[in-house]
Amino acid sequence: MEKKQPLRYIASMAMLFLFGNLKFLRVSARFLDYHLVRDKRLDKYFKKYKPNLVFTSNIIVPLDRSFLRHAKKRGVRTVGMINSWDNITLSKYPFRILPNHLVVHNAIIKDEAVKYLDIPKEKIFISGLPHFDFYVTGKRSTREEFCTNLGISSDKRIILFASIGSSLNPTERQVLSLLDDAIVKEKLPKDMVIIFRQHPTEKTLVGDTNKSSNIIIDDSKTILTKENSYSEILTKDMEHLADSIFHSDVMINTASTMSIDASVFDKPVINIAFDGWEEKQFHESVSRFYKPSHAHYQPIVKSGGVRITYSIDDLIEVINLYLNDPTLDKKGRRRIVEEQCYKLDGQSGKRIGIFLLSLIKN
Known part of the structure; x- marks a missing residue:
């Protein structure tokens, strides 16, 4: 095969x-x-x-x-x-x-x-x-309310890891585990917590990482059938998503539309272009998502508003850069909003x- x-x-x-x-x-x-x-x-x-x-x-x-x-x-x-x-x-x-x-x-x-x-x-x-209208018109929760809802301390700095699901990136769990290890070994600040946001239509199996005190698994969505076969993002789910971005310090994702969402809130965006601890052929690797064949993502790649990382060491380095100076690449994030959102009003x-x-x- x-x-x-x-x-x-x-x-x-x-x-x-x-x-x-x-x-x-x-x-x-x-x-x-x-x-x-x-x-x-x-x-x-x-x-x-x-x-x-x-x-x-x-x-x-x-x-x-x-x-x-x-x-x-x-x-x-x-x-x-x-x-x-x-x-x-x-x-x-x-x-x-x-x-x-x-x-x-x-x-x-x-x-x-x-x-x-x-x-x-x-x-x-x-x-x-139209679904971004809520980002402009909605009211954000306080940091204390948001953190209490997730059971984390309000003085923690937050990495929001937005999943695209196992079918597109089957090694997200590995990246999550490597980030957890980086916090334990103090390659990342000890006051960090990672909110791993499950994709609304596809759950990533996270293994033992859900037992770590450094990781919160967030599967916020509304299930509309008894068989859990259909879900939808309703108003309360949009409120939670907006709060999650608003209160985060850094957003991580794999070539996702969430790069736009984060830019709306002027949050630093980091893209994953490596396959955990695996070495994959190009046609299987997530690095292919950043090439011209995925034309829809090229404006993001060229915007100067995201950092694309090709190893866990790259990822750790860029997280620390953004934590030290969240204004880095601000102009590029503004460009993303202008190009992708038309009017954010x-x-x-x-x-x-x-x-x-x-x-x-x-």
């Missing part, structure tokens, strides 16, 4: 190249979807409600594509939203059907939509990040609502 994986990686990169650069392939795929796909599951809803406009908030998922398909065949205008910054350039999901209008977070994604989705720029609306959701109403009225 391991011998086949490099070939799979090369094949996936080749497919990205072909669909990214050959417009006729993209157009053909959409033509075939429209004429060949038989989709009846939403018929009764369109017959019952007779919508004037259909808005889908995440056009990469099958249900949203189904709404777009039904609307298009009935001549109903559609608006779709790009939900995440990697949806277009990583092409994890096929854009076999497109809306009449597209809502995106920023100008970078707008340019990608014009280039790779063939959507006219006048049909694309930039909104900002708490009005992104409102802008989307006004845009949708304007389409209905016109």
